[in-house]
Amino acid sequence: MNNDFESQRDDLEELLKKYRPKWQLSALAWMDYDDVCQIIRLHIYNKWHLWDQSRSFKPWASMIISNQIKNLIRNNYSSFAKPCLRCPHNMGANSCELTKSQEQDESCPDFAKWRKKKERAYNIKLPLALEEGIATGTTNIQDFVDYKESSDKLHVLVMEQLNEKHKNIYYMLYIDHIDENEVAKKFGFKADSSKRRKPRYKQMANLKKKFYHIALKIMKDNDIL
Numbered sequence: 001m002n003n004d005f006e007s008q009r010d011d012l013e014e015l016l017k018k019y020r021p022k023w024q025l026s027a028l029a030w031m032d033y034d035d036v037c038q039i040i041r042l043h044i045y046n047k048w049h050l051w052d053q054s055r056s057f058k059p060w061a062s063m064i065i066s067n068q069i070k071n072l073i074r075n076n077y078s079s080f081a082k083p084c085l086r087c088p089h090n091m092g093a094n095s096c097e098l099t100k101s102q103e104q105d106e107s108c109p110d111f112a113k114w115r116k117k118k119e120r121a122y123n124i125k126l127p128l129a130l131e132e133g134i135a136t137g138t139t140n141i142q143d144f145v146d147y148k149e150s151s152d153k154l155h156v157l158v159m160e161q162l163n164e165k166h167k168n169i170y171y172m173l174y175i176d177h178i179d180e181n182e183v184a185k186k187f188g189f190k191a192d193s194s195k196r197r198k199p200r201y202k203q204m205a206n207l208k209k210k211f212y213h214i215a216l217k218i219m220k221d222n223d224i225l
């Protein structure tokens with residue numbers, strides 16, 4: 001039996017309703033779930049020839065819907081990222097060489113604007129969201145992303161590109177979750193001479209930036225999520 005797109009419309013709409021809770025970026029002014037559904041309908045229509053009609057429609061469509069929602073969240077989530085990530089004054093972690101406090105704060109106009117308009121949406125954590133190098137925060141979409149498997153995969157791929165010393169530092173920071181100041185002291189890094197309440201280690205900040213860029217490239221080049 002040859003099933004065309006319209007013949008499966010009811011099943012598709014039922015699945016789209018079922019997957020409504022997966023859409024976590026309701027703060028996007030330019031895209032609500034109706035828009036997401038329309039994007040998915042069009043995508044399934046364009047991929048219709050790939051459905052093996054000897055198999056059930058719903059599992060095939062469910063996989064596409066899940067992947068499309070995941071991709072749309074990933075592609076649009078970056079719109080809410082801190083401006084600090086790409087700022088030349090970023091010294092790693094929450095440090096900033098521009099502000100008087102030497103921390104990321106609202107004396108920076110870009111940071112103040114982000115906090116007012118985007119911080120709330122940004123707090124929807126994606127698995128493997130990259131912040132302060134590689135953040136491993138909680139996620140609201142774990143029911144269709146295997147966070148631990150994705151995280152482990154990324155760690156392995158990052159460490160493959162590091163020398164032994166940097167592998168050890170990476171492991172301590174992002175797998176053992178040891179405080180970066182403790183790691184810096186263990187490896188003999190020198191703190192800066194400023195009279196900060198908390199010492200800053202420039203070598204550590206540079207390494208974290210290096211880890212961040214390696215991880216970012218890996219996520220762009222590989223199917224991590």
